[in-house]
Amino acid sequence: MIYRETGQFKSSYASDQAIFPLVQDRIFVLLAVAVAFVVPPLFASEYWLQAVLIPLLIYALAALGLNLLTGYAGQVSLGTGGFMAVGAYSAFKLSTAFPQVNVILVFLLSGLVAALVGLVFGVPSLRIKGFYLAVATLAAQFFLIWLFNKVPWFVNYSSSGTITAPTRTLFGVTITGPEASPGARYMVALAMVTIFALIAKNLVRGRVGRSWMAIRDRDIAAEIIGVRPMRTKLLAFAISSFYCGVAGAELVFLYLGSAETLAFDINLSFLVLFMIIIGGLGSVLGSLLGSAFIVLVPIFLTNAPHLIGLPLPVALQKQIELMVFGALIVFFLIVEPNGLARLWQVTKEKLRLWPFPH
Amino acid sequence: MSRSKAVLIALLALVVLASPLAGAALAQSQSIFIPLLVYRTGPYAPSGIPIANGFNDYWNLVNERDGGINGVKLVWEECETQYDTKQGVECYERLKAKNPVLVNPYSTGITYTLIPKGPVDKVVIFSMGYGSAATADGRWFPWVFTFPTTYWSQASAVIRYMGQQESGLEKLKGKKIVHIYHNSPYGKEANPTLEDLARKYGFELTLLAVDHPGQEQKATWLQVRKINPDWIFVSGWGVMNQVAVKEAAAIGFKMDHIVGNWWSANDSDVVPAGEGAKGYKGATFHAPGTNFKVFQDIVKYVYDKGKGAGKQEDMGAPLYNRGVVNAMLSVEAIRTAMGKYGNKSLTGEQVRWGFENFNLTEQRLDQLGMKGFMHPIKVSCEDHEGNGPVLIQQWDGKKWNVISSWIEPMRDVVRPKIEASAIEEGKKFNYTQRDCSKEK
Numbered sequence A: 001m002i003y004r005e006t007g008q009f010k011s012s013y014a015s016d017q018a019i020f021p022l023v024q025d026r027i028f029v030l031l032a033v034a035v036a037f038v039v040p041p042l043f044a045s046e047y048w049l050q051a052v053l054i055p056l057l058i059y060a061l062a063a064l065g066l067n068l069l070t071g072y073a074g075q076v077s078l079g080t081g082g083f084m085a086v087g088a089y090s091a092f093k094l095s096t097a098f099p100q101v102n103v104i105l106v107f108l109l110s111g112l113v114a115a116l117v118g119l120v121f122g123v124p125s126l127r128i129k130g131f132y133l134a135v136a137t138l139a140a141q142f143f144l145i146w147l148f149n150k151v152p153w154f155v156n157y158s159s160s161g162t163i164t165a166p167t168r169t170l171f172g173v174t175i176t177g178p179e180a181s182p183g184a185r186y187m188v189a190l191a192m193v194t195i196f197a198l199i200a201k202n203l204v205r206g207r208v209g210r211s212w213m214a215i216r217d218r219d220i221a222a223e224i225i226g227v228r229p230m231r232t233k234l235l236a237f238a239i240s241s242f243y244c245g246v247a248g249a250e251l252v253f254l255y256l257g258s259a260e261t262l263a264f265d266i267n268l269s270f271l272v273l274f275m276i277i278i279g280g281l282g283s284v285l286g287s288l289l290g291s292a293f294i295v296l297v298p299i300f301l302t303n304a305p306h307l308i309g310l311p312l313p314v315a316l317q318k319q320i321e322l323m324v325f326g327a328l329i330v331f332f333l334i335v336e337p338n339g340l341a342r343l344w345q346v347t348k349e350k351l352r353l354w355p356f357p358h
Numbered sequence B: 001m002s003r004s005k006a007v008l009i010a011l012l013a014l015v016v017l018a019s020p021l022a023g024a025a026l027a028q029s030q031s032i033f034i035p036l037l038v039y040r041t042g043p044y045a046p047s048g049i050p051i052a053n054g055f056n057d058y059w060n061l062v063n064e065r066d067g068g069i070n071g072v073k074l075v076w077e078e079c080e081t082q083y084d085t086k087q088g089v090e091c092y093e094r095l096k097a098k099n100p101v102l103v104n105p106y107s108t109g110i111t112y113t114l115i116p117k118g119p120v121d122k123v124v125i126f127s128m129g130y131g132s133a134a135t136a137d138g139r140w141f142p143w144v145f146t147f148p149t150t151y152w153s154q155a156s157a158v159i160r161y162m163g164q165q166e167s168g169l170e171k172l173k174g175k176k177i178v179h180i181y182h183n184s185p186y187g188k189e190a191n192p193t194l195e196d197l198a199r200k201y202g203f204e205l206t207l208l209a210v211d212h213p214g215q216e217q218k219a220t221w222l223q224v225r226k227i228n229p230d231w232i233f234v235s236g237w238g239v240m241n242q243v244a245v246k247e248a249a250a251i252g253f254k255m256d257h258i259v260g261n262w263w264s265a266n267d268s269d270v271v272p273a274g275e276g277a278k279g280y281k282g283a284t285f286h287a288p289g290t291n292f293k294v295f296q297d298i299v300k301y302v303y304d305k306g307k308g309a310g311k312q313e314d315m316g317a318p319l320y321n322r323g324v325v326n327a328m329l330s331v332e333a334i335r336t337a338m339g340k341y342g343n344k345s346l347t348g349e350q351v352r353w354g355f356e357n358f359n360l361t362e363q364r365l366d367q368l369g370m371k372g373f374m375h376p377i378k379v380s381c382e383d384h385e386g387n388g389p390v391l392i393q394q395w396d397g398k399k400w401n402v403i404s405s406w407i408e409p410m411r412d413v414v415r416p417k418i419e420a421s422a423i424e425e426g427k428k429f430n431y432t433q434r435d436c437s438k439e440k
Helices: A023-043 A046-071 A078-096 A103-126 A128-149 A182-207 A209-217 A219-224 A229-257 A266-279 A284-307 A316-333 A338-353 B002-022 B045-067 B084-094 B107-116 B118-120 B151-165 B192-203 B218-229 B240-251 B265-279 B295-305 B317-342 B348-356 B362-367 B411-428
Strands: A169-172 A171-178 B031-039 B073-080 B123-127 B174-182 B204-210 B233-236 B258-260 B282-286 B391-395 B399-404
Touching: A023 A128, A023 A182, A046 A078, A046 A171, A046 A209, A046 A266, A046 A284, A046 B084, A078 A103, A078 A229, A078 A266, A103 A128, A103 A169, A103 A229, A103 B348, A128 A266, A169 B045, A169 B411, A171 A182, A171 A229, A182 A209, A182 A229, A182 A284, A182 B002, A209 A219, A209 A229, A219 A229, A219 B084, A219 B174, A229 B084, A229 B118, A229 B282, A284 A316, A284 B107, A284 B240, A316 B002, B002 B174, B031 B045, B045 B073, B045 B240, B045 B265, B045 B295, B073 B084, B073 B118, B107 B118, B123 B348, B151 B192, B151 B233, B174 B192, B174 B218, B192 B204, B192 B362, B192 B411, B204 B282, B218 B240, B233 B240, B240 B265, B265 B317, B265 B391, B295 B317, B317 B348
Parallel strands: B031 B073, B174 B204, B174 B233, B233 B258, B258 B282
Antiparallel strands: A169 A171, B282 B391, B391 B399
16 A cells, blocks of 8 residues: 555656666665664664674674675685785775875775785686686685784784784764764764665666576576676676675674784675675665674574573573574575575565555 | 464564673672683683583582682673684673673683773783783783783793703704694784794704694605604694594604693593593693592582582592682682772772782692692782793603693793784773882
């Protein structure tokens, strides 16, 4: 009744090609973004900002990046953690070498460095596919982590091998380092996700995204109709790694404050991959929903026994958390193999018919 | 919509709605809250469980026997980190709402993340014998305490011990020493000191890294066979230790020429290797075993009342005792602060004063039932390390025995390094050096 396109006429190409052709969608999304920008900084506790929302946004950005590569271009990658590490370590090197450079610019530059590295590790994708490509990207993961562990130049010869986010400001507000308020860091992370999600959405609607999807669906057919596989695949690797690199830089600068290579180990790659599988492959919204699921559910499960006044030993609680979380993932994939994004789509379709379903 | 999908959406809605309630804090009057970051699951659990039990038992003892610290109850809450920095940060942020006065991170990674937060949140970071050696300079890092000692002091004491065994430090010249370390900030921490000492005493140092979690060490021990070192120093943690001991036994290396650091010498590290582990040595800053009055008290007030955290027969393992020591030091530092600010709930700043003016005398150790259990410590504004000496213990197949007297670290080598790196690390955070003569 409310959610219906009746009466909305498109009189120009621009309005017909809008990201959200329906007025209701536009309003909903704008409202959601506005709420995200206003409500948490005002009302959320420090715990919520620091331990839940900031990592959620950072993972969302990484998941967006991986979704472009795996969901849209069909190239399976297990190197996400490695590419994020490239972003983090380049951001650290850049910001300590050029302290006067704006920290957002540092994030973008480290994204570019990650893109270059992604380009190099994307080369095998021209010859190998599927599981074999996954193994090749696994090499990227292990090589990059080994490199950062081995070469002390990357950590400015610090004896512990830890990188630390220096204090930097943006428009006079401290956004990185220990004194930065969680609210400020949240705003930066949110702004980055919003902008990059918008860019991703436009990328996948346009020529680039269509050529990615053509490659994903059948690369030989795509080649025949004139999509250049090398350019397309490498572009996917580069852009995906750019997103992951920026997310990696944010992970250290906005979330952890200091990190070692262990923060970027293979588990991170799997985590981000699970996010896009659960959220929905080939969907921008799915990346956001998937990261929300993976971040929120364990925290909910950790806190649930306390909420109902059931004091469990922490070890047992952790085991239960892992089991329930695993079971939930299986349950989700059985019930909705196409991910949370598909669930959202189904809900919208039902809403269009509501209250008169046929 | 199918029913299962409805269930699905309902579940999701529940998560979204219920999670904001999670962080709600309970305020209690006249108590002191301490978060307890533990790891009872995952690859580091063999090391994490005894420590956590030691903490619980000692704090339970203080509450049961003395009714808290000078009558103020201790309240603590465990949080599982799995030795993972991200989970540790989540734990710290969650428990921060309960106004903690100090935190024992028990992971070098988590310590590094919390070091900059300490002064901002007004929480004392007590990294007892771990974390960053640079933070032992209290002029730069007022909120971090590493006493009784640091990795750098430990490395120098272990080298001194090796020298003693070779009948003189100068005899180390030309000897081959291998450092097998966990490839993380924790494991790397001792390397610069070892390198300096190698230059000073002319021994040949080889650094062999073992990647997290440390189950795979075949390549490392192949190299050890090739090098055939005179001494091996191990900085391992969790499952890495038992694998290292097993591998050493498998290649038939002289067990009494391997010295683990104080995180690599627990019962759980040597028992899996069986007879082969006999003779393995480890550093420590407190005695193993239960021949001290405090353990009788723990049995009487905690285990006999059914409040024990672990099994009674597991008491006395080095890492259990480490937990007890750490819990005791935390309690005594808070008690020191109460001496100035009164017997009530304290703030982080007040407890910090207690840490900085901490003076654990022989007499006080005797009163605590810990005579001979550990060395007296005195902390000062400049020196947050207390420069504690180190003991060497040896595994005889059944239990650990202390086989050395207290070995002094090489303060002349270590302290200048600490001061230099404190300046370097402090500058990263735009800190300034405190003038200690102005502190009271």
